[in-house]
Amino acid sequence: MTFYVYVEPDAERRSTAGAVYSEYGFAIVDSLADLEYHLPRNPETLLVMIGATVDLEEALTFAAYQRVQRPLLGVIVLRRTLEPDVLARAMRSGVREVVDELDAEGIRVASARSIDLSKALSTTLRSSPDVQRAKVVTVFAGKGGCGKSVVATNLAAALCADGSRRVLLVDLALQFGDVAIMLQLPPNRSISDAISMAGKMDEAGLRSVITPCRPGLDALLAPSSPAEGEHVSRELVTEILEVARDMYDYIVLDTPPAVTDQVLSALDLTDWFVPIVTPDLPTLKSVRLTIEMFDLLEYPRDRRLVVFNRANTEVGLSLEDVEEAVGAHLSVHVPSSRDVTVSVNRGVPLVLSDPTHPVSLAIRKLADRCAGVSSNVESRRRLFALGRKR
Ligand SMILES: Nc1ncnc2c1ncn2[C@@H]1O[C@H](COP(=O)(O)OP(=O)(O)O)[C@@H](O)[C@H]1O
Numbered sequence: 001m002t003f004y005v006y007v008e009p010d011a012e013r014r015s016t017a018g019a020v021y022s023e024y025g026f027a028i029v030d031s032l033a034d035l036e037y038h039l040p041r042n043p044e045t046l047l048v049m050i051g052a053t054v055d056l057e058e059a060l061t062f063a064a065y066q067r068v069q070r071p072l073l074g075v076i077v078l079r080r081t082l083e084p085d086v087l088a089r090a091m092r093s094g095v096r097e098v099v100d101e102l103d104a105e106g107i108r109v110a111s112a113r114s115i116d117l118s119k120a121l122s123t124t125l126r127s128s129p130d131v132q133r134a135k136v137v138t139v140f141a142g143k144g145g146c147g148k149s150v151v152a153t154n155l156a157a158a159l160c161a162d163g164s165r166r167v168l169l170v171d172l173a174l175q176f177g178d179v180a181i182m183l184q185l186p187p188n189r190s191i192s193d194a195i196s197m198a199g200k201m202d203e204a205g206l207r208s209v210i211t212p213c214r215p216g217l218d219a220l221l222a223p224s225s226p227a228e229g230e231h232v233s234r235e236l237v238t239e240i241l242e243v244a245r246d247m248y249d250y251i252v253l254d255t256p257p258a259v260t261d262q263v264l265s266a267l268d269l270t271d272w273f274v275p276i277v278t279p280d281l282p283t284l285k286s287v288r289l290t291i292e293m294f295d296l297l298e299y300p301r302d303r304r305l306v307v308f309n310r311a312n313t314e315v316g317l318s319l320e321d322v323e324e325a326v327g328a329h330l331s332v333h334v335p336s337s338r339d340v341t342v343s344v345n346r347g348v349p350l351v352l353s354d355p356t357h358p359v360s361l362a363i364r365k366l367a368d369r370c371a372g373v374s375s376n377v378e379s380r381r382r383l384f385a386l387g388r389k390r
């Protein structure tokens with residue numbers, strides 16, 4: 001377990017200064033890219049010391065990103081000379097201190113200060129009752145092929161709003177999950193790696209099984225072999241979601257075409273229920289049955305956002321027919337478009353590759369609905385900021 005890490009591309013500095021750092025328990029890596037690999041595997045890291053030969057712009061981008069992703073992590077930047085404008089820009093990016101690389105005492109004091117701050121922040125963040133827990137959004141339908149995975153992946157990408165929110169996408173289609181393919185993620189890590197952690201799941205454990213996708217977006221993938229999915233218990237799903245709720249702003253769940261045990265445990269923790277309907281009678285019937293089940297289970301009606309997928313398909317059913325058959329108001333209409341299939345095959349959600357596409361606009365409307373509900377001041381502020389950007 002390492003708590004501190006020193007990044008320095010220059011081999012000579014790595015061997016001289018690096019030797020001193022390793023004595024103090026620092027891990028040493030030689031680029032920011034290696035650091036991106038190191039951090040998810042060492043989630044307990046409290047301090048990153050960025051060496052003097054790392055490009056300043058890249059260092060500042062890294063710091064700005066970590067300020068949102070890992071608010072506990074302190075970033076200190078070492079430089080050969082200290083220029084006042086560098087200092088000001090560094091502070092704006094969330095760098096805690098900029099220190100002359102030859103000022104050993106200055107580095108020691110700055111490190112101690114940053115580590116103390118991280119520890120104090122970690123205590124306040126954990127004990128503060130005001131900390132917002134993630135909203136859980138569950139996408140489902142009684143049938144396959146309605147667009148659950150398309151909606152879940154695009155919704156997750158839309159919710160993370162270029163990294164300004166932290167989102168975890170969980171693939172609960174444990175037998176035949178499509179999230180890895182739809183986001184082009186390597187299937188090395190999955191929820192089945194969490195089976196051995198049942199009963200003792202914590203933040204570090206969860207970080208070790210998730211797959212980072214892009215800034216702000218992580219995925220917990222389905223097992224690559226269908227048989228493994230059977231060993232993921234209902235309790236484990238609850239445990240994972242409870243831990244994840246303290247780490248993210250949103251958790252989006254993709255589900256299999258059936259209400260499995262694991263889905264039921266997720267539904268119990270769900271804030272937004274997102275049923276998907278398509279304009280064909282079998283789907284309409286299965287969604288109606290699911291919605292009736294929700295009434296029985298007393299899941300609140302005002303927390304349902306029904307998505308009408310392929311809404312423009314001409315099949316002789318009017319909007320009223322569909323609403324009546326489902327027994328619920330349709331909140332968002334997603335048009336049918338072959339660009340969706342192209343984006344699925346390319347492994348890039350349409351909301352990212354073509355943000356103004358009618359399908360993307362519909363999904364963003366859904367994301368706004370999910371984001372806009374909370375009476376919490378912070379999320380209202382965020383919504384306001386997002387609204388102004390457009
Ligand atoms: N709005 C849409 N327009 C065109 N094709 C769509 C749309 N939504 C889904 N599809 C197609 O349907 C296929 C099945 O969607 P998917 O999300 O995998 O369904 P599910 O997860 O419900 O089984 C996708 O591969 C995609 O090609």
Ligand SMILES: [Mg+2]
Pocket residue numbers: 148149150173178255
């Ligand atoms: Mg699917």
